[in-house]
Amino acid sequence: MRQQVIDNAASLYKDPIPVPFLFPRYPEKIHYPLIEGTSYRYDGIAEGLFTLDKNWRCIYASTSFLRLLDKKSHDLVGSQVWEIFPELEATALGSIYKCSMHDGMPRILVDYIPAFSGWFRVSITPTAEGIDTIIQHHTKSTSERHPSYTSEEKYRTLFNSIDESFCLVEVLFDTYNRPYDYRFLETNEAFKQQTDIENAVGRTMREIAPLHENHWFEIYGHVALTGESIRFENHAEQLHRWYEVYAFRMGAAEQRQVAILFKDITERKRMEHLKDDFISTASHELNTPLTGIKAYTQLLTRELQKAGDKRNTALAKKLHHHVERMVNLVNNLLDTSNITKGEFPLTKERFDINDLVGERINEFRLLNQYHQIILNTKPVRPVFADRQRIGQALGNIITNAIKYSPPTGKITVSVSDVDEKFLKISIEDHGVGIPAPSLTNVFDRFFRAGSADMPTYPGMGLGLYITAQIIKHHGGTITADNKPDKGAVFSFTLPYD
Template sequence: MHNNIEIYLQALNSANSGIIITDNTQPDNPIIYCNKAFEIITGYSHNEIIGHNCRFLQQEDRNQEERQIIKDCISQEKECKVEIRNYKKNGTLFWNELYISPVRNSDNEVTHFIGVQNDITERKRAENELREEKLSVEKKIKLRTKELVDKEAFLSSIIQTVRESLLVLDNDYKVLSANTHFLNSFKVTNEDTVGKLLFELGNHQWDIPSLKDLLTKILPTNNPVIDYEVEHTFPFIGRKIMLLNAYRIEFEGQYKDRILIAIEDITDKKELDRRKDDFLSIASHELKTPLTTIKGLVQLLQRMMPENSTERYISTLDKISIHVDRLNELINGLLDTSKIQSGNIEIHKEPFEIDKILKDTIETLSISHPKHNIKLEGITKTTIMGDDLQVTQVINNLISNAVKYSPNSKNIDIYANKVGSYVKISIKDYGVGINNQDKAKIFNRFFRAGNIQKKFPGLGIGLYISHEIIANHNGTLWVESEPGQGSTFSFTLPIMKTNDNE
């Protein structure tokens, strides 16, 4: 039987069609299996797919009628076929021909759904081109000519006016044009630049091995170079740290196969970030010493409290102790942030039971937040190889946030499930929610959503630390939310491989 399963899995991974399996018995029908073709078609890796609902492939394109057809198909437990717009991880649109079929058990209950997808982008493009061919040939030629002329003028204007260095290369990596910002920034002339091979400019100052490797090996495959950091010492201008983005442009006719390179000088920004990190680290350590002393003195006063102490005296000491603890938590958060930025955060990996730390954390928080109903559903019976203290910190932070940002709702729902070879933990609140613009930045260091920063105190580092901890454990952390409808923060962790689950 085990050999048969291996053969079936090999067969699925050999298929050209993307294949996924979702668990209909779990909340939100999460993906529990995907084959290699699905990863290739979507551009997402296995651990970024497992645990998600299939709708993440539509990203923000949510008004498609096909989404409702799929939803009805799932709710009515029937099969269906749709053609829907999906988006790869890099944002590229592709058309997906999707077949969905329910899987029933011996009691005729739908336990899973199987989805088979095929990329039909080329077919859609061919259909669109066929429709265009029905237009007048003369009208097409005139319109196309005007578009190319306008496009050339438009792009030339952009290249010359943007405050960023831009280069346009041909397919042999010769410079076709360089904007004014590039010439001024790198102290070169137009005559010394245009018509020359990029890697031979100046005194071969752009013959940077890592950059050459990217441009000559990756760009021909149509994969863009995005936010690639290059550090180099140039004559006359010294050391520079640059952020490069390179794209292959596929215009028709004489503009075919162009490469656009955008170069952002981030030298000053990097230096400023380094100074900020140094200050953050030093300030946190310097604050830690007097705070520890204050905490010790408060505890000493509490132990030496006179027998006839007034209630006001006792409550004042208690309040001081609470605020000292709060300040200590903030400083610890800053120290964690500093360690993450410098790469010095330590992970002590040992096997631990995720169900136990989840239960213990919920019990502790339920005592400190008695007005909230923190409910856990599901049990995984799994072991994780990782730092249990850090994972506990993540769970504690996510639940505490759910309580904090749900002032008018008392229910916090937590779900624990196995999804393939991962554990998925979800924390759902019914609070203020997060808009789409803020969701993209919610895990950034010191970021706080605009609608909450005035109402709720905080530094905006808890989610950043949590995101980095989960990433260091080879998992993913994400959020699904709508303004006014609450938020669901979910993360996955790989299950420890043993002889029993291999």
């Protein structure tokens, strides 16, 4: 378990850290051999023994335990354990106490206990009365104990000083094995700062935030059951915050414990929202005058052609071309804004995909005299999709292929069946290809592929992002890859229905 923590923390800190153990060890479920109801007779045993009732009050303390604390019986009996040891609640031992009181399972912890100034083996056994605790000096030599404690201190200092919040939780499942809550077992200093939750250890999330969204429990339940780690961003509405989260399972599957590293990204999300609002407003404001300018350039071009003014006709056509580029840019900004808001409706109809691909290629052939665009199709069934949006996606990928291909370069567009449910469209070029580090980000918003030995190409990095969103909203998949002989291949699938 401790190595798992080290491995998963390595992504945050490059220097290796040799820790003995960071979190409490949960041993096999061993019941210490106490005779229930007779614990008060064990005043002569060498180990320290004390008993708590269901309300956490001390109802018995053995002579050896009192000797450890240099206390009298009346100093402890009748007082809550949290009053006797104020620092206990925020420690690993405190979290184990709460877990054992909750689920009735015995536990053992070997740890350095500052109140006793040494290493001890603590055996916790729930009983009908409450909890029996036996404390024994741990058998490690002094030379073994202190380096371990020093290393443990270093690790706790590290995890309490990192910006990321950390917590260890036990996911709780109902009788149908469905996750419905989780209990906090361990937290670091940043946890309180980024959640505003105090004294979380031992409490459940439902106790703290009764309306906490179900998807949090489902995600952590999946991690606990499968062992699959996950990174995600999500909103915690009752906490009024956004979080970036990395969750991974701790220990064996039956323990159902999940370690969570997370960061409050509420301010970042607020700034993104402001940026998206600005883009949306600016795009709408630009769209109206551009529509008028486009109409006037078309009218001007026709009038100059009628007058036989070839020189000014050519200039008017160039002007119209640049206005078209501006209109496309604004439309891309509008699409991006709508996608981020979740406002991206599709108008689906059944149509022949080969007809659409042929139309788009003919448009590019008329506008581009230099690149050779080859169409390679196979008979496929009509597809049920948004014809205009699929045409837009095709146009974006072909435009990208032309942009990154040399003059007279060849571009091949292929259409084929995948199976009975999906068809596939691929666009291959013989251009500069995609730098390997960029392959995973090529469909990100505002991302522009490039490297030190690649020239700079115009564009805002929105075309492929919008294309990927169009395909995703249709229930398809999209990929990008490099060809061995140079160039790139973009492929996407579409469901027939």
